[in-house]
Amino acid sequence: MLMFNPSREQVRRFFCESWRKHRQRQVLEGAEATAADLIEQHPEYHALLENPESAVEQEFTPEGGQMNPFLHLSLHLAIADQISIDQPFGIRAAYHALRTRLDVHEAEHVILECLGETLWRSQREGTAMDANQYLECVRRSAGK
Known part of the structure; x- marks a missing residue:
């Protein structure tokens, strides 16, 4: 399987260029x-x-109370892709369950929180991302 693993600069330039073209x-x-x-x-x-030149160089640190906008947008992009192909299986249904009570952006933010937590946990534990744990978090949130 071929994986695309862009550098930090490539990701940042992609978002800047997409916005410029738009x-x-x-x-x-x-x-x-x-x-x-x-x-x-x-x-x-x-x-x-x-x-773009400033955006590529800027540092975003939790200590500075700054959310990294490129990480935030990248997670949104990943979620849009996951929903479109229903991977992990069941994410699309969980998203639609969230949509019964939230607008698109709010529903994506709920999923984003679960994805961020799951990624953080896998990094902390040095393990692969647990797709079942991620999906369960989204389903729990959808049931609230």
Whole structure:
């Protein structure tokens, strides 16, 4: 299986370029369209993304109380992909259950919290991500 593993700079440039193309009404290709839609839902990131050179270099630290906007957008992008292909199996149904009481963006944020927690746990424990634990977290949240 071929995995795409972009560098930090590539990820940041991808989001900046997707936003630039969207603002200039250029044709968006592949994931750029999804990225531009996500960025549009996060106006707090617009100014940052409109200055790519600064965005690529900027550090975002939890100690500074800053959420990394590129991590946030990347998790949104991953979730959109997971829902579209229903991987892990059941994520699409759990998302639709969340959508019965939340709008699209709020539902994605609930899933994002579960994904972030699951990734953090796997990094802390030095193990692979537990897809079952992730899906169970989303299902619990959907049942609230």
